[in-house]
Amino acid sequence: MHFIINGNRVEFDFDPRTSLLDLLREECHLFGAKKGCNQGACGACTVLANGIRINSCLALAVQYQDCEITTVEGLGSPGELHPLQAAFVEHDGFQCGYCTPGQICSAVGMAQELKCGVPSYVSDDVTAAGFELTDTELRERMSGNLCRCGAYNGIVDAIQDTYGTNRIESSEREAT
Structure with missing residues (x-):
């Protein structure tokens, strides 16, 4: 089966019952998406499928054949972070990570x-x-992503700094 993962076309032969999360972690060795609850309740496994956020623990990999999958590893690089990644660092939007x-x-x-x-x-x-x-509005839209450490204020500040009012268009241009 073929996938486009972080801009790279890849092919895998795997059990059709494999979740997208397990494919990313076990076959692609992309460990950003985490297996938190494995029930779609915590959001630790969130990735983008054709630009739409999904819980990869609930998605069968076969459903996303020929789709463009973007993980956190595909958003930026150590030398050139995505604007939101940089904002998370600046606003201390994480504790354990x-x-x-x-x-x-x-x-x-x-x-x-x-x-x-x-x-x-x-x-x-x-x-x-x-x-x-x-x-x-931001807190409601992000309510499917839980943080056990309670770093929500930093998370909200980072997202507001990047995508707050009148910033979505400019941030999207900067990221491309």
Whole structure:
């Protein structure tokens, strides 16, 4: 089966019951996405599939054949971090770091949702053309990603610094 993982086309032969998370970790040796709860409740395994955030522990790898999968390793490099990765460092958006890759991938996907006008549960007007990324809106959109250390203030600050009001368009241009 063929996949595009972090921009590289790869082919694997594996048991069709393999989760995308296990494929990434065991076959690709990409250890950013973590197996936290293995039930889709914590978000530690969040990756992007064609730009949309998913819980890779709940996804069968075969479902994503020929899709573009982006893990935290594919967002930046040690010499050139993605703007959100740099903001996490600047705002101390992590403590133990276990949830950080999932938080970052989720926030990148969330920014794309905002850009596309996807409302959340707390959006005032679900028919609006765009949404302001208030702290309430941000916290609701990121609620599927848990941090046991409680580094939420740093996480929110990092995401606001990168994608806050009127920053989504410019941050997306900087990342490409």
